[in-house]
Amino acid sequence: MSNYVKEHYLDLVNLSKVYPTKKGPFVVLENFNLTVPEGEFVCLIGHSGCGKSTILTMVAGLNSISNGSVSVAGHEIDGPGPDRGVVFQSPSLLPWLSAYDNVMLGVSKVYPHASKKEREDIVKHYLNAVGLGGAFHKMPKELSQGMRQRVGIARAFALKPKMMLLDEPLGMLDALTKHELQDLIAKLHAEHKLTTLMVTHDVDEALYLSDRVVMMTNGPKAKVGQILLNDMPRPRERVSLLEYPNYYKYREQLITFLEEQELKKKHTAA
Amino acid sequence: MKQKLINFFEATGLTWFVPIIRLVTGEEPKEQCTEIFKMLGYPAIALALFFMTWGYLSTKIKTSVGALPSPTYVWSQGEAMWATHNSETVRKSEAGELEKVRIKFNTLVTERRTLEENGKATEPVDKKLDKLLSETKEKAELYTPLVEKYATIKEKAEKEKAEEITAIREKFTKAGKFDLDDSGKPKIDVDGNPQLAEEALDEINYKQNFRVAVYEGNLVRVYKSIQGSYRSLINKVEKIEKYTQIARELASVSPSTGHDKKVASNNRKRQAFEKQIAKPNDYQGNGSIVDYIKLSIITVVFGFFLAAFVAIPLGIVCGLSPAIMTALNPLIQTFRPVSPLAWVLITIQVIDGIFVGDNALQGDILKNTFLHSGITVALCSLWATLSNTALGVSSVDQDHLNVAQVLKLNWFDRIFKIIIPSAIPYIFTGLRITLGVGWMVLIVSEMMATSRGLGWFIDQEYQNNKVESLANIMVCIFIIGIIGAILDRIMFTLQKLVSFSDEVSA
Known part of the structure; x- marks a missing residue:
């Protein structure tokens, strides 16, 4: 892989999203540019409605691109595909399949030539990795929200994607479960070094997980407001993080930005 | 546990x-x-x-046939129906026994014929026939004490009932409750006694309507008729024996004039009786409430599966393609509200046109009339499953479709691994409604199609035009209701098993 591709592993160039409405076109996003080098963990943060989820779904291929381009590992994307693992806000497991079968559905699609035994091993490996060793054959309705999201994460990782797209994956969870899953995501990222784009509106989550935090201005026509280079050393631990000299500075920068945007929003509304 | x-x-x-x-x-x-x-x-x-x-x-409440049956009377009619079912079961098994005996006789007689024709000794078969004949005679006589036993019980019960009625009559006579004429004197009945007042007659009628010792009474008839059949069989076999004997005698004497004629005439007679015992006797049951219930349930299950078989695939197609849905919608909307009374008439004509004359279906269950009612049930009930399936297929959770997109599932996998499974709860909701509607529609289609289920029975009872029949209809209403509720429970359970959440409306 050339150095250029490594440096521009995920490349969003002049990305735009326009929804036609009765009152004329509604521009959610205009000329959005972002480059993520291989292995980097980037968090997109911003107020709701700023279009951060739109970006993510466009990268996933689930949302059409109005203008501009998205390329992953040097190839422009064309629709959705298993090369980009997606974890949605709701676990969106298929409720008629067990945890095991939910993961297996993707695995048998991505490894069509693997033997039955090999596939089984892959599924078991990833379910074990997310801490669901004992719940292979539980149905989604028998699992807690947190456990369902673990299955969702296992399903995404088991596809051996080139990159990970996390769309507020922990948004619906309670604080404790959230922490557990943040640890899980950090662990998996450390192991697999997958390029990751994560949408969140949790400042602490962004600081704990990311290498870079991209702050987005309010929509419509949202753009990159500021970028925070999060150089806190890995592996990170929740407690020692607080002792890191720049932690509060970073946190303040993020919160100040979000507050400013909030004020602007009110101002525009008034 | x-x-x-x-x-x-x-x-x-x-x-x-x-x-x-x-x-x-x-x-x-x-x-x-x-x-x-x-x-x-x-x-x-x-x-x-x-x-x-x-x-x-x-x-x-007075109905056109008498007082509205009371709960106790309806209950007693229910018991009477059950008694009739039990006595019918006895009749069935007795008739089966009788048929076995006939077959034994027939086998032996045919065997003897073959031996005779081949010029072999017939003694062993003769002996067997003799033995069987005497056994059968004994058996036939065993019914006499049975008939007497049950007749006594029946008579006793009838007597008690008569006494109770007399007691009521006396009670009212003593109390002076008479039907008075204009001059204030009691009217005189045909039997010469003063006519009792209407309330007294009502009470007497009420008592009169209760059937007593139904099972025993039925058994008396069953045993008498079975005994008669045994005797007639014995009679035929004895005739065969007689003519066989004559044939042997004729064979032993030296031929004279007219000998051949005698032999031929004797043989004709013998053959005529042999033919009679060779003929199988179909047991013609009167049917009982259990038979009607069985047929009704089989019919509704048939109609239900037929409806599901048509509605689910069609519903899936409609749900997948808005164009097909739009195309079929006017037809669906037009046919859905049509009454079973209208459908059944068309079904009857069509089915009778297909299975006509010698091609008419003659099976135990699969008769033309069975198809009439079963298809009507399907025609009236399939709509709920059709529209629910279409709804379920067209409203698949976007999250699940996203999963399919991310995994790049092909058309086939999308439909069979994502869309149909996710529509299953809807399909089962539809099926539950279908079974409910089907059961409701079944009764009227059986009435019109004369398929011998509960609906047919109700119609028969209605034609009888008696208080008794009214009570029987009421019994059937309870049976229909209870079976309907049980069917719904079954579907509810299935619906709950396939649902992804725990919320299913009872």
Whole structure:
């Protein structure tokens, strides 16, 4: 892989999203540019409605691109595909399949030539990795929200994607479960070094997980407001993080930005 | 074990069993008792009120055939139906025995014929025939004490009933309740006695209507007719024996004039009787309430599966393609509200046109009339499954479709791994409605199609035009209702099993 591709592993160039409405076109996003080098963990943060989820779904291929381009590992994307693992806000497991079968559905699609035994091993490996060793054959309705999201994460990782797209994956969870899953995501990222784009509106989550935090201005026509280079050393631990000299500075920068945007929003509304 | 039982009752929606189980296992007895009272006590009160109202109304409402049957009378008619079912079962088994004996006779007679024709000795067969004949004679006579026994019981019950009626008559005569004419004198009845007042006649009629010793009375008839059939069989066999004997005698004497003629005429007679015992006797049952129930259930299940077979694939196609849905919608909307009374007539004509004359279906169950009612059930009930399936298929969760997109599932996998499974709860909701509608529609289609199920039976009873028939119809109404409720429970349980959440409306 050339150095250029490594440096521009995920490349969003002049990305735009326009929804036609009765009152004329509604521009959610205009000329959005972002480059993520291989292995980097980037968090997109911003107020709701700023279009951060739109970006993510466009990268996933689930949302059409109005203008501009998205390329992953040097190839422009064309629709959705298993090369980009997606974890949605709701676990969106298929409720008629067990945890095991939910993961297996993707695995048998991505490894069509693997033997039955090999596939089984892959599924078991990833379910074990997310801490669901004992719940292979539980149905989604028998699992807690947190456990369902673990299955969702296992399903995404088991596809051996080139990159990970996390769309507020922990948004619906309670604080404790959230922490557990943040640890899980950090662990998996450390192991697999997958390029990751994560949408969140949790400042602490962004600081704990990311290498870079991209702050987005309010929509419509949202753009990159500021970028925070999060150089806190890995592996990170929740407690020692607080002792890191720049932690509060970073946190303040993020919160100040979000507050400013909030004020602007009110101002525009008034 | 306990938890399993509780789970079972919760899954089937029979939640009122749960506190009973908890109580038996000694879990918070006080709370469980309150719970049981709530779940069983309230319905019990409602039922009691219902029966009281019914009982009261039955004394007040006059129907065209007499007083409205009271709950106790309807119950007694239910028992009478059950008694008839039991006596029919006896008749069936006795007729089966009789048929076996006939076959034995026939086999022996044919065997002897073959031996004779081959010029072999017939003694062993003769002996066997003799033995069987004497055994059968004994058997036929065994019915006489049985008939007497049951006739006595029946007579005794009839006598008691007559006495009770006389007692009522006397009570009213003593009280001087007579039907008075204009001059205030009691009218005189045809039998020369003064005519009792209407309330007295009502009470007498009420008593009169109760059937007593139904089972025993039926058995008397059954045993008498079976005995008659045995005797007629014995008679035929004896005739065969007689002519066989004559044939042998004729064979032993030296031929004279007219000998050949005698032999031929004797042989003709013998053959005529042999033919008679060779003919199988079809048991022609009168049918009983259990037979009607069985046929009705089989018909509704047939109609249900037919409806599902048509509606589910069509619903899936409609759900997948808005164009097809739009195309078919006017037809669906037009046909859905059509009454079973209209459908059944068309079904009858079409089916009778296809299976006509010698091609008419003659199976035990699969008759033309069975198809008439079964197809009508399907035609009226398939719509719920059709529209529910279409709805389920067209409203698949976007999240699930996203999964399919991310995994790049092909068309086939998308439909069979994502869309159809996710529509299954909707499909089962539709199927539950379909079965409910089907059962409701079945009764009227059986009436029109003369398929011998509950609907046909109700119609027959209606034609009888008696208070008794009215009570029988009421029994059927309860049977229909209870079976309908059970079918719905079954579908509810299935619906709950396939649903992804725990919320299913009972």
